[in-house]
Amino acid sequence: MSVGFASFRLGIAELAILGLVAPTQCDDLPEWSVEDMAVFRQAADLVLCNGENVPWPFRNGQDALTEARQVVENMESGWWPQVDVSGGLDDQGIIPVHDLTLPALWGAECLLARMAHRNLLASVPAVQAVELFIDRANDRLEALQACQREGRVADDVPSLEDACEDLSDALAEAGPVFMVWPYAKPEPA
Template identity: 50%
Template sequence: MTGGFAGFRFGIAELAILGLLFPAECEDLPVWSVEDRAIFRRAADLVARKGGDLFVPPGDGQDALAEAQWEANARASGWWPFTWVKTGPDGDCIRQVHDLTLPLLWGTEWLLVELERRRFTYADPAIRAASDLIRHAKARLDVLREHEGGFVNDVPDLRDVCERLSDTLQGRCPVLMAWPVLEPEPV
């Protein structure tokens, strides 16, 4: 397996990947097991391959993100809400979609800890931007949890807040992420 380095902008998918690789530990919940972390790693691989806007497979299909979502919700019911998106020209059709707010929150919390470990102060724009994104992600999750999931079309989007964090980080420090180069699977 080979690896690659790339400088890039942080968006929803990239922060969700970080969150799936470093899921939050909660004092009132058991520690993630090796099996749990393997599930989250497969979900991170899926997001790395496909990006942040992923539909849930129809019918009884289950992908790595669905498996990760079930694992998270087995610990705390409704922790990672199930969501849908309105589609079609008039928004009269719906499809279930993977909402990445929870893993994005985990990834941003991990990033914030790393920034603080490097002695960034609260006055630093990167710390403020990460804290702002955490606040927006928690507010989005609160709305989704209150409605037991629901339509993501009806809740505030996080793209602009992610862009502000990415802009701030680009101006403050290099952003690199190593990820294994994926070989095509034999047919």
């Protein structure tokens, strides 16, 4: 039997999963409850199964990401904004989308904390790439929050794809990256 390693690219979905499994705790807000963490875990499972483009629930239905967003909004209004983009056959309609900026930001903060725990220096390119991703994610989150406040679609908000690619490249250059996700077993019907 032979053993091999697969190449791994860290993407928005992977950072969001990490962030949903280990959400950021804010000093000025209460701690996440066990129930909150269960909702976040279900949302992480949904992202694990669907990737970063989780479809919006049909006809205003609920899914785990919608519920996770509501938990966050109940904690601090406006923290995880509702994001609408142009869409439809002629791009004249407005379509709600699941935006993973906030949980991806949480994932990057968790990753940075783990790197600090391993005593990596700030000069290490991987640490710098995580810090740059966090800065860009914060900028994107602020832009999305402004779109929600002003009732605008988020078509012109810069993507995190380039920052995520740079982060993934820097991590790969630093050494092997192992990401282990728990097996997502479907709930019995």
